[in-house]
Amino acid sequence: MTKLVPLGEAAALIHDGDHVALGGFSITRNTIALVHELVRRKVRGLTISACVLGIEADLLIGAGCVERLVYSGGSLDRFGQLGRVNEAVERKAIAFEYMSGLALTFRYAAGALGLPYMPIRSMLGSDLLPPLVAAGVAREERDPFGGGPLVLVRALVPDVAVVHAQVADADGNARVLGPRWDNDEAVAAARSVIVIAEEVVDAEEIRRLPELTLVPSFRTSALVHLPYAAHPTAVYRRYDYDADHLRLYAEATRSQRAFDDYVDRYVRSTDHASYLAAIGGEAKLASLAADSRLGY
Amino acid sequence: MATATAAFTTSELMVVAGARELHDGELAFVGLGIPQVAAALAQRTHAPGLVVLNEIGLADPRPIEFGVGNADPRHWYGASFMGSFSDVMGYLLARGLVDVGFLGALEVDAFGNANATEVRREDGSTRRFGGGGGSNDIASLARSTVVIVRHERRKLVERLEHLTNPGSLDGAGARTRAGLPGDGTRSVLTDKCVFGVDPSSGRLVVRSVHPGITADELRASTGFPIDLAPDLPTTAPPTREELELIREVIDPDRRYTRSF
Known part of the structure; x- marks a missing residue:
């Protein structure tokens, strides 16, 4: 049975007050397009969790979607800090549980195993x-x-885990290439999983190399096929992070005012297609294409 | 000072001192920047069998260019293993198989404990950084830790704003009483000296001073009292071979080794 839905339908599975486990790590494999949609929908009261936060967490916190944060760290790597996350924690504007990365992974693992x-x-x-x-x-x-x-x-049992995958089939079997940080445990702990995939392939292709499947179809609630849905973060073997846009974001997130301007321009007034046009369109995206030998 | 340091930069000296902390056959987590350059140098000199781990979930990468962080696929290139956080932070680190973590810090105290969380601004408010991520796991569970920090009074402090990463906690034996495996911080590398740890007290002791640094300068820039033996050795300078490797092979763009 196909799990393919449009982005808006997947985002509608996330309700006010839900606990969402985010799948990105710093500047890699963030579910940006889905987060944009949650911001546009003005979702409120979320708990978000991830070992190492990236832009997806910063966008949700800056846009006022988050009530509670469960995390161990996060940054834009050398591009800078997650300004909205750090300021919210400094000012105690949100509740937070701050722990070591392995502790958070083990909390997901307990949830995944049905243990307390x-x-x-x-x-x-x-x-x-x-x-x-x-x-x-x-x-x-x-x-x-x-x-x-x-x-x-x-134990931590998220209502929804969201994960960006390079490849999936229409049934919702999702293949992730490269390191998987806390994705395995978060996906296994969550009550439901939303997969955003760069490419949708035949089921035979997934079954040809099932050892690469991170999310089996029976865990997947919704699958969104959306190329470049992780931009400006990197997707291993697909595209590099967009250094120009990360610099622009790093500057914007230093203050709420600049962040709000950023969100008005790149999130609230766009859909995914017009966002990609706004960040430089096909020429920019072509420049980010990964070299098949290097993976970036 | 000019004559003593003319042939190499302070960061090159730190790379070399860092490389000497890493041994052949060890499993190591190394942070971005100088620790990473030090590991690359160690692998090309005395420690070809040094295995670097990345907490994101991979082992033994052979990067051919520098990236911006653990999440940058440039730092994944050539890896022999890719998996999950549990694979490296759990089945290797928590299992007790990791020899050394080579980590940065916002602040370090006299017991080699480190802050990776937040600092106090001059107006008294808290400045939060991204967070320690897996660094507490590494400092808690690796057999030993090497910490790198800029040698300033506000960074080498009597009392940390946040004890994120345990060194000797409050003295010799404290880690064992707390239930922590491993020895904790075994050395602290700065731009002025290398600290070791006195096993009888758990306190940092200056092991060697970088060329041109005076005892007064060292005391003035350290926020906790330090004893300086009169016959302190000078940190061994880089060899010609090490400088060639750093400048021509490992960091030809001088991204981390131009100055500290």
Whole structure:
């Protein structure tokens, strides 16, 4: 059964107050087009989670869609900081749970396994742990089998995981190439999954190399076929990040006013096609094409 | 100072000092910039079997150009393994198989603990940075950590704004009592000196001073008290071969080795 839907229909699966696990990592494989659509729809009260945040989180927080953030880090790498994320955390304008990357991955893993928590040795003795204990999402306990102190991190079950894939079939089997950071655990923990794919291929092609499938069709609620839906972030073996646009975004996110201008120009007044035209159109996109030997 | 440092930049000296912290056959996480150049140098000299890990989920890349961060596919090129965060941060790091993490920091204290989270602005408000990501996992779970930091009073501090990454915590034995494996910070590399750790106290001790740096300069730019032995060695300068590798092979554009 086909899971292919237009972008708007996929975005409509995300409701006010939902917990959305974001699939990007810094400047790579962010679900930008979907996030733009959520901003245009004025979704409110989201909890968002990801190990390493990228523009997708910054856009949602800057646009006022987010109430709670669960994360370990995030930036625009050398291009700069996630200004809207960092300012919201500094001013405590949103609630946040800040933990180590492995702790967050293990929280997804517990959710994925149907377990209430996972033990971990990260964060012991650090300033990361006390706020998590106070928030009721971590506890320090002793190993019941006679070992030493452990941190128990509470399961995380997102309502929706969103993930950008290079390739999918219409049934919603999605193939991801390159490293997968916390995608495996987030997808397996979530109640539903939205896949945005650069390319849709025949089911036979997926079944020819099933070991590359990250999301099997029975986990996928909706599949959107949308080339360049991760721009300006990189999609390994497809296209490079857009350094010009990342510089422009890094500057815009330094203040709410400049961010609002950016969102007016590139998000609120656009759809995906006019966004791609606004960032430089086909000539720009052609310049980002990945070299098949290098992967970028 | 001019004569002592004329032949190489401070960042080249730091690359070489960093490379000497990395040994053949080790599994290592290395941060962007000087740590990465140091790892590349170590691999081309005394540590051809050094394996670099990237927390994004890959091992042993052979990049042919510098990228902008862990998420840049330029840093993935040539990898022998790609998987998930759990594969590298879990099954290697949490399992206890990672020898060393070579990490940057916003602040470092006298016990080699590091802040990767936030600093205090002059007006007293908090400036938040992106966050530590997997750096707490590395500092907690690797067998040892090397920290690199700019040598300034506001960065080498008595008290951290945020203890994100544990070194010796509050002294010798504290890590074990807290339940942490590994030795924590074993050295801190700055643009003025190399600190080691006194195993009896867990405190940083100056192991070598970079050429041209005086004891007064070192004390004045360090925010915690330091003991300086009268016969402190000078940090060993780069060899001609090391400089050639840095300048002609590893960082020909001088992206990280022009100045510190």
